[in-house]
Amino acid sequence: MKTFSIDEAQSLLPLLESLLKRAIDGKNAAKEIESQLVELGRRIYLAGGMRVNVADVGRQRTEMDAHLQRVRESVAEIDAIGVQVKDVDTGLLDFPCRVDDQVVLLCWRMGETAIEHWHTIEDGFNGRQPVDERFRRRSNSSNRPN
Known part of the structure; x- marks a missing residue:
């Protein structure tokens, strides 16, 4: 993934x-x-x-x-x-992101100026939390298999 x-x-x-x-x-x-x-x-x-x-x-x-x-x-x-399309009508997208040895989802919705939220795969949109410093430290992408 x-x-x-x-x-x-x-x-x-x-x-x-x-x-x-x-x-x-x-x-x-x-x-x-x-x-x-x-x-x-x-x-x-x-x-x-x-x-x-x-x-x-x-x-x-x-x-x-x-x-x-x-x-x-x-x-x-x-x-x-x-990138995962969660809802076309609202323009809701999720970006898989590895942080602290866990894959979570950066969450963005059309109209937002920047990616400022994330959530676990289990919690979904209702579990959105603000992006914190852990995400800013991560600079490289990876293509690790699931």
Whole structure:
């Protein structure tokens, strides 16, 4: 498992924020199209049927699939870096970090200016604690197997 120092994780934030924004925008665009399609289905049901431009509906579905593909690709790029996507909607990321012979997770959420929190793997987001001096002393990343 790749682990990051706080400096390494911090240096990745501009790239990761860009990838997250692309994923969030894609997810929102896909949701909007899905809502339009659901509304169309509701209108068809309430009217007892109606003429539908099948080509337009097909185009919307294709567009929705393209947005969802961008979401998957963005998340896959983040994952390939070794960073864990915990929640696309809030832009929540975890960076594995080795400190005191234990792997913990540096925790960052879109909108935060820096990585200032960490938590154990078991405690998750609710167990977030402020980053302390132990993390600042660690300067090298490692690729130790699990």
